[in-house]
Amino acid sequence: MAIVDSWTSARAARQVLGLAHKLLSERGQANSLGLAGDLIEKMGTLPAQAWPIVFDKLAADFNPDPAQVLRAAQAYAATPDGDALLALTAVSEPPRQELFRRLNRAPGGTATLVRMRRRLLDGLKGHDDWRIVDADLLHLLSSWFNPGFLEMRQVDWNSPARLLEQIIHHEAVHAIDGWDDLRRRLLPDRRLFAFFHPQLPNEPLIFVEIALLPDMPDAIAPLIEKRSDPMPPASYKAAIFYSISNCEPGLRGVSLGNFLIKRVAEHLQRELPRLKLFCTLSPIPGFAAWLQGAPALTGPDALPGLKRPQAERAAQALERVRHHSAAALASPAALSDEALQADLRRLAAVYLIAQTPRPGGDPVARFHLDNGARLERLNIGGDRSAKGLRQSHGLMVNYLYDLDRIEGHHEAFMQGEIAFSRGVGTLL
Amino acid sequence: MAIVDSWTSARAARQVLGLAHKLLSERGQANSLGLAGDLIEKMGTLPAQAWPIVFDKLAADFNPDPAQVLRAAQAYAATPDGDALLALTAVSEPPRQELFRRLNRAPGGTATLVRMRRRLLDGLKGHDDWRIVDADLLHLLSSWFNPGFLEMRQVDWNSPARLLEQIIHHEAVHAIDGWDDLRRRLLPDRRLFAFFHPQLPNEPLIFVEIALLPDMPDAIAPLIEKRSDPMPPASYKAAIFYSISNCEPGLRGVSLGNFLIKRVAEHLQRELPRLKLFCTLSPIPGFAAWLQGAPALTGPDALPGLKRPQAERAAQALERVRHHSAAALASPAALSDEALQADLRRLAAVYLIAQTPRPGGDPVARFHLDNGARLERLNIGGDRSAKGLRQSHGLMVNYLYDLDRIEGHHEAFMQGEIAFSRGVGTLL
């Protein structure tokens, strides 16, 4: 049985690769649509075991010819003119890219490539050589899913049930507990916006959820309470981005989130001119793990972003915190220990400010700070859920999006500098 | 005055280039949208004289570094693995492409790039170095305007007046003489389909006009007669593509026409299953000029596609035809000289079959034959307009699209073989 399967898979893989070579060799474009259509159909029914064979071959057989590239590079180095450059680019781009572009021309091509990348990413660990296939896919998908081609749409209770069902399924941060919960998140003081691509018109790519509130919130529970009453419009002063979820793993690495947040902020500012504040209420998913790793806060390996007295105060706090077991730190009871909470908050500030620009830094912090947001406030007990206690010891962060200062913060972050409020500064 | 202008232009060009460098150097993506927006705005108001400065710099300053490329090519030649390839592609792609991709992300970016290419193409003659800029633009635009991203829409009398106005303006083959003429071309036995891009939703990119007839037509006049009565649907047996016009010069070289023709043919076949025949009624715009050049039909320089007796018969016909002046050949009176017309038709067949695969071949023939159509019939007096007589001596051609044989014909054409009907064969 297994033998037959593997034989069938190999045969299916060979057919796909045969069509791929034929499509790529096609000199004109007239016929390519038919070939691409055939290839898309074959890929749609390819058995799971056949994919690794296809990926191996895509990685091995669709690369530039090293000798040709070398000759073209030498010619270009000798005479760096237009002709030499045209000759160089003609031979140095991996033929895989042209293959993918031709696939993308036919109906269903874009969806097929996105799904293929999903599979590729699933198996990337352990297949280092597939990385060049992934690089080409990411390069092209970034070009095709650029924000200029995306459509932002508000999702509300008038949206098709089929779309809402996908939202329930893909919410990754604060799970949606059925239709009644979703409905609450679409009442006037909650908003949901998603990006769509014309080629995948019914599939949200990424979406963000917003709460409209009188001021910056310090805890997540009231925002996602499904039995709460909606606030009157006159009270909206702050727009809180409390959840952002990718729906399409095949687009990992394609920048969508920061464009979505900014376009939504501009949209809300136009619709509700009285909004004064745009911020997040975010977890610190890397905090507890970092703490368990007993980071060096003083001494030669210490975090470089801290001044000496700050580092010493943090080291003392760390020592006190380490008297508690991991389990104790993650238990609800810990929230009542005020001194402990103050220490944790100090350490979280250290973690976010000094570690974020470095490997092992918090991914959520990196996302927002790179977007140009400012670290505004750390909230003790902001997320008392089991997951919140385990990952962040209950702490939540407000990142502030000051639309006028986003650029400056972003550029500073590029230099390794973190923007934070005076309030956060005093925590150090 | 001129001095001031040139100084202003130089300054504006410098600003554009400054923003371009800044946009390209931007490490993250968070800020790029704002910068790209600024650049798009600046480009929108750039004085005409400033563009050549910008193009010169785009051609000179945004190229790969020859030394870096050479090193990467050598490394890749030494060890052709994934890492070496990633390093190579990172340095060999012209940075211009990344610049254009970043521009394309912002609202209005696509339109700005298309308009920029229009200007570039206008000045390309005389600026050979700009060709590498054009190559990069064409490369990206082909990727972004691939048929998978385009939407085909039928244009009819219910379409917005603003769109119809553009159709009147852009019809390049058989000019539309005002709204009444257009209206006739949108009655049920005439159809018009266009391609649109989501980023340019109100601008047709290319459109094709179709007549639905009982059989293959031999003259254009009845098809574009604005006072004609529409035929009843039951009589539609043949779909005639009688005009195809590009609307956007900035997309020259991006394949649109062949995809449009095929998608329309499939659409019509579904809507009207009784259609039996898809063909064109096309001019031979290069024929008269080729004839004036007194082509060698026999001897060492003769066209290689002809057998000896064919070439001799053609040479005799050419000799007879050359007794008439160019003006005489292009006069309506010539249409009554049957012997002359027979000679012209024989020569046109020779021209289309033997010359099309070669430089100087007819562009319309090349377009359809490369698409996989077959040269079906030559019609004497098919176009008796002044332009028709001057360019094609009144001859018109039917190219037949046999949907089942398109692939075979196209592949044969790739090998230099022309598909023609038995009827055309006998003309040789």
Add this chain to the structure above:
Amino acid sequence: MAIVDSWTSARAARQVLGLAHKLLSERGQANSLGLAGDLIEKMGTLPAQAWPIVFDKLAADFNPDPAQVLRAAQAYAATPDGDALLALTAVSEPPRQELFRRLNRAPGGTATLVRMRRRLLDGLKGHDDWRIVDADLLHLLSSWFNPGFLEMRQVDWNSPARLLEQIIHHEAVHAIDGWDDLRRRLLPDRRLFAFFHPQLPNEPLIFVEIALLPDMPDAIAPLIEKRSDPMPPASYKAAIFYSISNCEPGLRGVSLGNFLIKRVAEHLQRELPRLKLFCTLSPIPGFAAWLQGAPALTGPDALPGLKRPQAERAAQALERVRHHSAAALASPAALSDEALQADLRRLAAVYLIAQTPRPGGDPVARFHLDNGARLERLNIGGDRSAKGLRQSHGLMVNYLYDLDRIEGHHEAFMQGEIAFSRGVGTLL
């Protein structure tokens, strides 16, 4: 407290009636829109206790003047010409109708009148004098909600969640158990169509649910089983109308259901030409109650529709059935007693055929038979739910819609004749 309330109500009612008189007395139309708007607003916030006052006055004060009517009727009787008729209609139409027409002109007017009638119907029992108000409302609403003005739309999983929520709420025959149940009823082998009015664009007025099956079904459970797999399209041979629900009590008496069924049948016939059979699977809601009433099947009070031997056989069946208590007849155990079931089915046939044209006849039977359907089959144990056993002793009926014979059946029904199949005939 109560005194204040009743005083407030009386005052609010007086305001409404004052505006009504003013609106009606308005000679031109220029101002009526503003007045109607004011009246609509007032009616929107009228306290519940004020409505009876308003209805009393609407019934008493907006009637034709008897003396005027009499004079006009005498004049028309003397000289029955156009002038006399115009004079007659001018005074004999209740001014209420003009009042309602003027209300209907303003934004929200239609919805206000529909809601007002809902309230009126709620209180009609015990207020005989309100019937003339109801008659005028029904007369006008029938004119405004005529099927020519209604839009039929298919409701599916792409419909807005807000609409689907209303469907769940209003399904009156076979309750929808949440979103998953609804979703099953919208898969391709189930259909749902609703009528909408342009003035109430987001409110379904009535909807019908259809199952597409290989043949005529004899039990409801498989049709509404939410975990069932959808059937493949090739198997659809019969369209079963298994549920029809009104959403708007304020439109009671306005014919909607029969128009909807016929429009849906035509729509499905066009979409799925292979459909051979349109029928219902319906309850007999009046059967058990009729049986309890011990109807006279022979003797002087017997049902007139039966021949002597039929009546005698039925009387014997009735006698046997009456040995069982009502509770026993409605218990699931009764379904296993084949002889009893045969008796019940015979009696149901008698009930439907002989009683339907008379008072106390089954309302569902009357609806479908008046529509021109034929009584096709009685199914033992078709509905084994508690409600089904209690009301119909588990029996269900198929009414057949033979589109070619609907007119004939309807006209016969007008004469008191019931159309039934040979199979049903043998049951007598």
Add this chain to the structure above:
Amino acid sequence: MAIVDSWTSARAARQVLGLAHKLLSERGQANSLGLAGDLIEKMGTLPAQAWPIVFDKLAADFNPDPAQVLRAAQAYAATPDGDALLALTAVSEPPRQELFRRLNRAPGGTATLVRMRRRLLDGLKGHDDWRIVDADLLHLLSSWFNPGFLEMRQVDWNSPARLLEQIIHHEAVHAIDGWDDLRRRLLPDRRLFAFFHPQLPNEPLIFVEIALLPDMPDAIAPLIEKRSDPMPPASYKAAIFYSISNCEPGLRGVSLGNFLIKRVAEHLQRELPRLKLFCTLSPIPGFAAWLQGAPALTGPDALPGLKRPQAERAAQALERVRHHSAAALASPAALSDEALQADLRRLAAVYLIAQTPRPGGDPVARFHLDNGARLERLNIGGDRSAKGLRQSHGLMVNYLYDLDRIEGHHEAFMQGEIAFSRGVGTLL
């Protein structure tokens, strides 16, 4: 030939009337849709000569029964209760109305009735007995085309060409000279709004044209000059209704214009809050004819609306004006005679103020004044076109719509009082 025609017509008319009787006698509604559909089809192909036969019969055979009506009226006079009233309305409404309502239920019914009324109105002169048919049609059409059911849409250059073509065709006040002229009237400083009915979705019923200007205009020519440049939005202070045209003669007498003007004014006020003034620029189509009739301005037959000195001044002006022939008064040269123009303007003011509430008054004045507008200004030489000189001696009027005072003016007009500005007052 004529004999055959008249025989055919009579036969077709008989068929229509037969179907009408059958449709009306139909007791249930189940079948009425099919019958109504047949009748609509027959009416669609009825020969022109058959219509008078149909109208004669509609007027004669579908009336209430005088004896029945008399009995019901006597019973209602004796006991004026609900039952008696229900019985009365059941017999006194002309059965024609129910016939038309049933026709209206079927697809195409509304359009058929509107077209039928168009024919009826064409022949009404000379057929006094048809007036009762017209009364019933107008009664029902007023109910079905009430403004609550109408949709107001802006028409602009993005509207379908098919719709714009109808606008060109129906503009009745200032003819549109082709597509370029229309295009100018749709640029941002010109607006066009129309009413549509859901049952006739592609046919405008009535439309109004607006110019957005810095102030109240005194001449029409600049407003309809097709080569004029559009004004910048910042300059819009006044919205001028310069043309209003009915498209559907079959709706004559159904109030549409005043509702449209008011809805447009509210719409513009919301869109452009800086608009300070809503007015018309209107002709006085009845003025020249009234003048030719040598109206009595003093003496026993004098217009009652004038004070003695006003009447005397007007009589003197009239005497001076009557020294000029009608042709001289309508010639462009007359515009240079300032004294004459002052006299004409005085007389126009008299005509509008004193004659409008009476028979022979100006229809345009009656329309706007009844709507609640105020007579604001008379402009000498406002319309120098041939038609303008002939009908109004070049005078044009501004009627002012002061949204806050519309109701008061309208109510005063109902009492016979004309609202006019102080400026107009001084003309008397």
